[in-house]
Structures are given as C-alpha cells and as structure tokens.
Amino acid sequence: MHIALLLAAAFAAELSAQPLPQADRRLGNARIVVAGDTITASTGKVERRWVRQQEGLATVSLRDLTTGREWCKPGLGAGPDWDLPGRIGRGSRAELVSVQVDKANDDGFTNDYLEVVTRFRYDSARLEIEHVVWVFPDAPGIRTQLRVKALDGFDPTGLPEAETTRNYYGNTMAVPSARTEYLPLDYSVCNRRRYWGYYNDPGTRHDQSRDMLREEVVEGFPVFQSEDIHWASGISTEYGDSADEGVVVVKESHKCVNQQGHYTGSFYVGPQGLRVTGWGLKPDEIETGRFRDCWASWTILFRGGNDGMQLALKSFDRKRYPVFPQRDMMMICDTWGPANPGGAQFAQEEYLLREIPLLADLGIDVLRIDDGWQINPWGGDKEVFRPSYPDKWENITRACRSNGVRLGLWVAIQRARQEDLMANLKEAGIVTWKVDFDHLNNRAAFENRFRNIRELMKAAWMKTQFSFCPEYADPRYGWYYAKEYGSIYFQNIQEALPEHLIMVPYHVLRQHWLMCKYFNSNKLQVMLQNPKRVDGRYSDAPQHGHAYCFAMGLPFIPVFFQSAQYLDDEGRSELKQLISTYRDNRRKMFECYTFPIGDMPSNGSWSGFQMADESQREGFILLFREMHNAEAQRSVRLKFLAGRRVRISDLRNGQSSEQQADAEGNMTFTINDPADFLFLRYKVVD
Numbered sequence: 001m002h003i004a005l006l007l008a009a010a011f012a013a014e015l016s017a018q019p020l021p022q023a024d025r026r027l028g029n030a031r032i033v034v035a036g037d038t039i040t041a042s043t044g045k046v047e048r049r050w051v052r053q054q055e056g057l058a059t060v061s062l063r064d065l066t067t068g069r070e071w072c073k074p075g076l077g078a079g080p081d082w083d084l085p086g087r088i089g090r091g092s093r094a095e096l097v098s099v100q101v102d103k104a105n106d107d108g109f110t111n112d113y114l115e116v117v118t119r120f121r122y123d124s125a126r127l128e129i130e131h132v133v134w135v136f137p138d139a140p141g142i143r144t145q146l147r148v149k150a151l152d153g154f155d156p157t158g159l160p161e162a163e164t165t166r167n168y169y170g171n172t173m174a175v176p177s178a179r180t181e182y183l184p185l186d187y188s189v190c191n192r193r194r195y196w197g198y199y200n201d202p203g204t205r206h207d208q209s210r211d212m213l214r215e216e217v218v219e220g221f222p223v224f225q226s227e228d229i230h231w232a233s234g235i236s237t238e239y240g241d242s243a244d245e246g247v248v249v250v251k252e253s254h255k256c257v258n259q260q261g262h263y264t265g266s267f268y269v270g271p272q273g274l275r276v277t278g279w280g281l282k283p284d285e286i287e288t289g290r291f292r293d294c295w296a297s298w299t300i301l302f303r304g305g306n307d308g309m310q311l312a313l314k315s316f317d318r319k320r321y322p323v324f325p326q327r328d329m330m331m332i333c334d335t336w337g338p339a340n341p342g343g344a345q346f347a348q349e350e351y352l353l354r355e356i357p358l359l360a361d362l363g364i365d366v367l368r369i370d371d372g373w374q375i376n377p378w379g380g381d382k383e384v385f386r387p388s389y390p391d392k393w394e395n396i397t398r399a400c401r402s403n404g405v406r407l408g409l410w411v412a413i414q415r416a417r418q419e420d421l422m423a424n425l426k427e428a429g430i431v432t433w434k435v436d437f438d439h440l441n442n443r444a445a446f447e448n449r450f451r452n453i454r455e456l457m458k459a460a461w462m463k464t465q466f467s468f469c470p471e472y473a474d475p476r477y478g479w480y481y482a483k484e485y486g487s488i489y490f491q492n493i494q495e496a497l498p499e500h501l502i503m504v505p506y507h508v509l510r511q512h513w514l515m516c517k518y519f520n521s522n523k524l525q526v527m528l529q530n531p532k533r534v535d536g537r538y539s540d541a542p543q544h545g546h547a548y549c550f551a552m553g554l555p556f557i558p559v560f561f562q563s564a565q566y567l568d569d570e571g572r573s574e575l576k577q578l579i580s581t582y583r584d585n586r587r588k589m590f591e592c593y594t595f596p597i598g599d600m601p602s603n604g605s606w607s608g609f610q611m612a613d614e615s616q617r618e619g620f621i622l623l624f625r626e627m628h629n630a631e632a633q634r635s636v637r638l639k640f641l642a643g644r645r646v647r648i649s650d651l652r653n654g655q656s657s658e659q660q661a662d663a664e665g666n667m668t669f670t671i672n673d674p675a676d677f678l679f680l681r682y683k684v685v686d
Helices: 001-017 305-320 349-362 394-403 420-426 444-458 505-515 546-549 567-590
Strands: 023-027 030-035 038-042 046-053 058-065 095-104 113-122 127-135 140-150 163-170 171-175 181-182 189-198 213-219 225-228 233-240 246-250 267-270 273-277 295-302 332-334 367-368 384-385 406-412 432-436 465-468 486-489 524-528 557-560 595-599 606-612 618-627 633-637 645-650 656-660 665-669 675-685
Touching: 023 095, 023 113, 030 095, 030 113, 030 127, 030 332, 030 465, 038 113, 038 127, 046 140, 046 295, 058 127, 058 181, 058 295, 140 181, 140 246, 181 246, 181 295, 225 305, 233 267, 246 273, 246 394, 295 305, 305 349, 305 595, 332 406, 349 367, 349 394, 349 567, 367 432, 384 420, 394 406, 394 420, 394 633, 406 420, 420 444, 432 486, 444 465, 505 524, 505 546, 505 606, 546 675, 567 618, 567 675, 595 618, 595 633, 656 665
Parallel strands: 332 367, 332 557, 367 406, 406 432, 432 465, 465 486, 486 524, 524 557
Antiparallel strands: 023 030, 030 038, 038 046, 046 058, 095 113, 113 127, 127 140, 140 295, 163 171, 181 273, 189 213, 189 233, 225 267, 233 246, 246 295, 267 273, 595 606, 606 618, 618 675, 633 665, 645 656, 645 675
C-alpha cells in the first residue's frame, strides 16, 4: 500500500509538471496560442497571457496591442486567478486534465469567438475546474469564466457561500468568498477607481431622488488598505493625472446595486492588485457528473477618458450580446400602458381589434398583449397561459396580418408551462415575450429558465426574442446578463394610478440619460406615455407635447405605453410625423452607440443623447430644452468630434448647416422654446 501511494503521488507530480499541449488557432484578428506553460489570447487589440503554476493558471500579462502598454505589474501575482477558501489556494496542486481550443458562438446566441478551455483536477479538494476564455475578434476586451464539477467524495461542509465579515479591533472587515478572477494591476502609481452599478426594481426609483445609476469615484494612491465594494457591477481603474486610460472589469451576472443576487461577490482592490469574488454557486450546488457555470468576467482596456471607457464597454457588450435588427428592432405597443392602475381590461379582444388598425396607422410594429389574455388570470392552479378568447388567436392574428402588425405577449414565467408557450409561438407567431414575475435565487432556476428560453427561440430562430422585466425587489436579471435573448424592460411608468408611477417628463428623461451611460440603449425597452392623460396634480406632463415625450425613447427600443384610441387628432398627427421620421432613420440609429450629453436632466437643463456609429464620424443628436430652462441657445460638448467640421441636418424641418467643433468638442445649438427638442443627423466632413 505504501508503494502504491508513492506511485500515485509520483504520477500526480508528473501530471502537474507536464507542459500544456501545443495549439495555435486564429479567427480573423483573434488568436489563441498554447505553448509550453503559457496560454496567450489576443483579440487583435488586447492580449492576455496566463502561465501555468502548481495551483492553476495565473495572469502575468495584459497588454494593449495598439499602444504596447503593459498593465500587469511583474511579480505582483497572488497565486492562481481563482481560489476556494479552505480547499483551493496557495500550495494546492492542480493536475492538468486537458486543454481544448475551438471556434464557437454559443449555438448562435453570440458572435463567433475563439475559446480555450483548460481543465484542472484538485484531488485533495475533490473538484475539477474548467477555466474558459472567450476571445472575440477586434474586441477591446476578453471574457473569462469558471465551470466547476465535484468528484466522488466532495464535501461542501464549511465552504464559504458568500462574503462574510470579521471583527478586527472593533472594525468590521470583509472576508472574501471564492475568487473567480484576478489581475495583478499596479495600485501604487497614480490612479483612481470608478465603481458603478444599476438598481433593480426601477419602477420604485421613478423620482429625482432615486437615480437608477450609482457611481462612485475613489481617489488616492498608493492603495495601502483593501477597498471592498459589494454593490457594483463594474470597476474602471483609471491611470495617470488625466485618468485617460485604464482597465475595466465587469461582472457578468444579475447583480444590482440593491439586489446582490445569487452569490455575485465583490471587487477587492489592494496592494496585490484586483480580485473579483463570487462563484455564483453555493457549495451544495456543485454536482458530480457535470460542470456548472460560475459568473463570468469581462476585462476591457480603454483610452480617451470616460468617453473612451463608455465606448469600450459598450463595444465589448455588443460583442458579447449582439443585436440582430431583424429580430430585435421594433416599436412596441404594450397594452398595460393606459392602466389605472390595473390594465387587464386592455387585453380584451374587442379592445384589441379596435387598437390594431390605429397602431398600424401610427407606424407601430408590434402589439404586445399584457396581463389578462390568458385563461383565468391569477387563478392559481386554474390559470393557463393559452388564449382566453372565444376563437383563440384567429381573430387577433387575422387583424394583425391585414394591418401589418406583429404580435407579442406578456407572460408570468414561473406560472407558465413550456408546452403552452410553444403552442402560442407556433399559432400566433409571437415576436417578443415580456417575461415577468421571475425569481432567480438558485443555480437551478437560472439553468431551467434559460434552457426553456433557448428552446423557444430555436423553434423560431431570429423570429422571436425576450424582454426581461426587472421590476420588484426579487433577484431577476440585472443589467449585464442574459441579453443574448433580447432586451430589458424598463420602468413601468403609467398615466394615472398608482401615483408614484405617474409619468413626469424630466424624471423619465433623467433615468434614460443615466441608463445609457454604461448600458447599450438598443437593449432597453422604454415606456412612453400620453402626456395629455397624465394627472396635472402630480406632473407637468400635460404642458409637454406628444413628440417631446416620445422622442425621449428614440435612442432605445420605444414602447408606445398608451392607447392609440385615446389620442386626439392633433396628438395623432404629431406622433405620426415623428414616428415616420424615426422609421426613416432607425436602422442607422439602432446600430449606433448612445451616450448622454448636456447636463443631467433637472427640468431646467439642456440635455440629451448622442448616437455615434462605429466610425465615430456619423450619428444622431437628440437635444431637449427642458421646461424651466431660460436659454434659447446653448453650447453642448459632443463626444468624438473635437476640432472636427460637421454637417448637421435637422430631421424635423429638413434644414442643414455646418459647424466647427472647438478643441473640447463643443458646438452651439438653438431651441427657441422651452419643452422643445432637436432631432439631428450629423456627419464629419473634414
């Protein structure tokens, strides 16, 4: 027995010492090279290098291939990029099982990428771990992820489930949970740290004191004591006196500022670099026989200050979560819009048959029937997500076809049977599903939900998608997760009751402005109400025009959250004209990146959005002069246009002009009246 144990130990040591199998694979400008003890992954813009150690893989280099700048500090490494306190860490022995390099696209749910999967066995911990790297050609960053499987004899007892704390001389200090990512960044040189995240339950944040975005910049260096940030989805480490360039890390998870979700962990910045924790698996969720996913991370490089950081983040987000115009670009009427406070009456067939031709006349693409279409709504075991109409889908689908309107459905996803949703998809050609009342509080819930969603989408490939609703305080989807399936449904704002959801134009504009800072606008469905039906005791909406209020949603996926039957002739004419102009330009707008410009909306500001295309030489501008602003003319700093000469076309009146941006990108605009706006298209001409 003693000899057998010695032979087993010798064999394990031999496995640990074996070099990685050689590989060299390309996809466009992307490349993965495995040689000796090193894995090198490059997008053509960013290169990251890992070296095999006894404990696993450790990042030793992160390089900007455009400038040649190296971001990792030599000798700073704190062991492997991952750990599991109590089982895997310094001194652990990782036996190499396999290395596999392939081209993939996640069954078509994302863009093509190169993937390298390195599998290690930790015999003493009775675990296997796969380290997964996705490399998208020409992306400004790289995605990494762990997958974990238990071996026979694995014991989860005593392993950390989440962040804990300890009392140290009266100070409550964070104790990290399992690490998923590590970067040996240098925090001893001039830098600042920008942390940000978005809240869930957006309907309860609809006032000027509850912004959707939380953003904090921490200054001071060197960093001697660890900063532990549990609420953020991302960190931007910005180097130099001007903070002009740096490294962004984003947690691909359903974490929100006010809802930590399922073991999403924290960011830890300190003398040894940046650590990211949160496997997203409770120890007792680690199973034998199969690997389960942990939360992924994005590592992104940027230049050009905060504007460049926003662009790099959005560019990578779009690589990871592509937008397909034929599937995702639409204007939706959601029938809950006129609710007061309930909206089930607007799912009745008689109402829908009157609404459909009026929507077609306005130029709306999709009628999405909200709660109330199903059999026995809220009927417990008797509720069935099949049509309650006498002729099922026949009359409604006939009206949609004859008017060129497509159909969407609301669904309470936890109560709906998969076979019923599949039947509705096939019978009614559902192009978008509003998914509501979800609760994702364990790994099985994630796996079950998205397995079923994938099945539905594959049954109508590129013809159906999902809109995830993050309302209420339950753990749902977050803002950097699950967007390969469609988009996120934003604030459930209404025209009347309940009072706290009543539409206030500058509140709506403010939250849209904040959302598009670190989130791609074409992944967000925004609700647009009829301002003339809003109760004037709670809002100044009746003093605003239909076009002004609807224009606030044009950089996003506009949702006509109202009734066409309640428009007067003047309102109908105003909206038809704006929607027609938007439709003429929306494909180009949809493919742009959107940025907030001007001041934060306050009801006394000039504020708006700039949409820039990939070249950053063309795009669109929406500028709003708010109700209480006294300036008819204003200089506004635009992005990516410093010192450029620009031709500007006013899409509302057809007039064109040219203007030279100054060295900071400022240009002057005129809006003669308060509560009015500009809708412009621009092109660099120098």
